[in-house]
Amino acid sequence: MTDNKTPKQRSYNMSRIRSENTKPEEKVRKYLFAKGFRYRKNVRTMPGCPDIVMSKYKTVIFVNGCFWHKHDCPRFVWPSSNVEYWHHKIMRNVERDKKNFELLINEGWKIYVVWECQLKRKYFTETMTRLEKAIRLRGVLD
Numbered sequence: 001m002t003d004n005k006t007p008k009q010r011s012y013n014m015s016r017i018r019s020e021n022t023k024p025e026e027k028v029r030k031y032l033f034a035k036g037f038r039y040r041k042n043v044r045t046m047p048g049c050p051d052i053v054m055s056k057y058k059t060v061i062f063v064n065g066c067f068w069h070k071h072d073c074p075r076f077v078w079p080s081s082n083v084e085y086w087h088h089k090i091m092r093n094v095e096r097d098k099k100n101f102e103l104l105i106n107e108g109w110k111i112y113v114v115w116e117c118q119l120k121r122k123y124f125t126e127t128m129t130r131l132e133k134a135i136r137l138r139g140v141l142d
């Protein structure tokens with residue numbers, strides 16, 4: 001099989017494939033699994049389809065992209081074109097998150113949001129240590 005991509009294009013494709021394999025939610029899951037936590041993934045029957053659900057701790061975790069969920073951090077920048085389209089789209093996500101969180105809280109779930117920017121190599125351990133501590137501190141319900 002031949003392809004007519006330049007080496008540069010090819011390595012771009014490869015790097016994209018690599019980054020897809022270590023999606024932020026996978027990083028979080030891997031860490032928690034190694035620490036002995038067990039969970040369900042992408043539970044569609046729950047509000048917002050949480051990335052991680054730990055029934056034992058009555059805890060759900062969302063791993064959110066800073067752009068799509070409008071994190072108050074340097075990674076979130078309003079696009080400079082199609083301003084109205086993006087504003088509508090992003091604000092709809094923010095509203096949806098809010099509604100889902102309310103539903104989950106009403107059902108007695110504890111919610112943690114881990115932001116993509118908090119998973120950068122230099123913050124990862126700190127973020128995950130804090131998350132782990134918080135989950136354990138709030139105790140097991142069963």
Ligand SMILES: [Zn+2]
Pocket residue numbers: 066071072073074075076115116117118
């Ligand atoms: Zn962020």
